[in-house]
Amino acid sequence: MxxxxxxxxxxxxxxxxxxxxxxxxxxxxxxxxxxxxxxxxxxxxxxxxxxxxxxxxxQSIECTTAPETIWHKTSKKIIVEEFSKLGFRAIEEQIGNGWIADVYVELDGRKIAIELQQSPQTLKVYFERQKKYSEFQIEAYWLLFPPRYLTIIKAIKHYRLKNEFNNKCPNAGFFPSLNNLPVFYIDDIEYKIKGVGLFNHTIEDFVISIVNNKLSYLSTWYIEGKKTLLK
Ligand SMILES: [Zn+2]
Structure with a gap:
């Protein structure tokens, strides 16, 4: 159901x-x-x-579709629908030169790819795929299946500790979040987009924030004008 x-x-x-x-x-x-x-x-x-x-x-058959496949298909449909409500035609499985975007949309000169990542992928591969998109001037956003998110924020934490903080956690702490990699997860019950720093928005609000360029980074990702942990 x-x-x-x-x-x-x-x-x-x-x-x-x-x-x-x-x-x-x-x-x-x-x-x-x-x-x-x-x-x-x-x-x-x-x-x-x-x-x-x-x-x-x-109607009758027992569904044998894997949870991550249901998550992938449902998330994709909702995202396409939200862009459509704003008057933009998003395309599913758009194939480019060396990339395939789960959802791809062009907005008044901007090119946007949204990746719904259901299978495990190392941080190195996220960086490589993000770089590939930026070579084509495409903004890429990553929305993960929840278990994938847990793994990747651990990797981001280690990456930042090593590369920015010389393996010593700063007193003020830091978010396992990167400016050059917008990564979140979509929970598979409410279908809301969540992430560190109490990021918690409907897919509708997330899509609106992309269209209006209100998704910003300051210590971690947040939507301008929405309730946030950050000052
Ligand atoms: Zn089914």
Missing amino acids: SEYAVTVDGELLDSNLFEEKSWDQLKKDYKIGDLKMICCGANAVPKTSIKYNRFFAH
Whole structure:
């Protein structure tokens, strides 16, 4: 089951955005085959739990899609949808010269790649891929599957300790965060974008901050004008 489904036309449906009336209407009006699960493309059925939560269920088959694949597909759909709401056409799996971006979008002269990293990748490879994007004047943002994030912030911590602080932790501490590598995770329950320094925003707010150039770095990443730990 999932809070999301897509229509046969590829429109994303978020069960949280329905009201009681419109949800009941959907349950009445949909026909089998109209709605598809994002995970595996199986027919989706809108349902309401005994606690009144709205969700989409597989019509019949048991879904065997791996959690990280569900995470990848769902995150990608939501991001594309949020750009679309702002009037920008984001492309999935855009292939460039030596790179493939999970989501790629051009905004009034800016080129943006969003990578949804579900498989393990060393910090060195993050740096290499980031460099590749910057060679093509593409801004790249990394949104990780939660377990990948835990690993990479450990690597960033060691990297900074060694390269900036001579292996002695400064008294004031520091964030395991890098100015030249915007890296966050998307949790696979609420689908919010989170990171160190209590970074915690909806995908909608994150996409708006990219479009408006409000994603900034000062000790760690934050969105200008939003609540932050930083002064
Ligand atoms: Zn499925």
